[in-house]
Amino acid sequence: MFDELTYLIYKVLRIKGYGAVSMNKALLTLSHNEALFSNEDHSIEPLKKWIRKEFTDRFFEPDDDLNKMLNFACDKKVKFINVLNHQYPISLKKSLTNSTPPVLSYIGNVNLLNTYKVGFCGSRKASEKGLEVAKDCAIQLSERKIAVVSGYASGVDIQTHYWALKSNGATIIVLPEGINHFYIKKELKEVWDWNRVLIISEFEPNSIWSTSRAMQRNNTIIALSNAMVLIEAGEKGGSIDAGEKALRMHKYLFAPIYEGMPEHAIGNEILLNKGAYPIRKSSKTMRANLNQLLKAVAIG
Structure with a gap:
């Protein structure tokens, strides 16, 4: 299954004008500490508050299309790594900075x-x-x-x-x-x-x-x-x-x-x-x- 943070990041990225740069800036700002990017035990509450402020509570209404897409991926044994996950490649953060892909989907080793x-x-x-x-x-x-x-x-x-x-x-x-x-x-x-x-x-x-x-x-x-x-x-x-x-x-x-x-x-x-x-x-x-x-x- 995909986690709630991955789901929320995809929902933000679907909004016109919110790409990888703005998403990563938001995550960095909300974390207040870049060390959080290597900490898997993070809280998504700050992100939820930011989303509510930016897009209102309607943002949290179910997105059937997104759920269907992610569930189909999971059925194919796809997994997800977001930038707050300890498995996320450090080289992507260093080389691409703000344009680092907020989420990577993967299959395999x-x-x-x-x-x-x-x-x-x-x-x-x-x-x-x-x-x-x-x-x-x-x-x-x-x-x-x-x-x-x-x-x-x-x-x-x-x-x-x-x-x-x-x-x-x-x-x-x-x-x-x-x-x-x-x-x-x-x-x-x-x-x-x-x-x-x-x-x-x-x-x-x-x-x-x-x-x-x-x-x-x-x-x-x-x-x-x-x-x-x-x-x-x-x-x-x-x-x-x-x-x-x-x-x-x-x-x-x-x-x-x-x-x-x-x-x-x-x-x-x-x-x-x-x-x-x-x-x-x-x-x-x-x-x-x-x-x-x-x-x-x-x-x-």
Whole structure:
């Protein structure tokens, strides 16, 4: 079941003009102490009083649609973490500050949030060489017990999730839509293991995919990750946008360089000129040299 605080937060977020920023500011103001954000034994009475002042008692009338949506999620074994819960990722609070998602819905092994993590962004139409590099990186990271974090699109996203799981590693899928729309894609069914998978969404459980949500979701991938790898970004689009966001958020960003880099992957060179680090093939192992990335993970 979902708790009352989660329900109230969703109700506030449904009100026009009250997004994550205003919700988090209200929670911080009402708590009077940021330490409360790591204390699960909080009281929701201050929030109730604030809601009554802002929206009148009519706000507390039953919302059948919201109840139905959350109950459907719970039937799918979805659970919820709000920003006052001790399980809520500290990295999201630090990296996203006021725009931290007030509630995360999830299915799977929530303990993966406490592991070292490398995020991946890249083209849905990556070249065979690009997919091979993504595979190599995912396998090497899994061998070192470092989890993969990525979206759920074709191309680089699915490639990294697949090879992390195939290599007995762990992976975190961050959705650009509500978690009630989640299903296990056919490419991953043979390697799927709920003990090594975490599905996360920052949106209402029934929210549909949109470009703006996909862009917003990239912020969460970056914030959750100790370092980011970008594979075959174009000059424009979601991948290079994610790379630029990573640099602005002071995350270590890595862009592989290899022979036969397709012309459409000009974004890698652009980001390298802006401060990303290259990943090159090791002449000894003939695999991607991840030494600098591994050091960055330990620092970040």
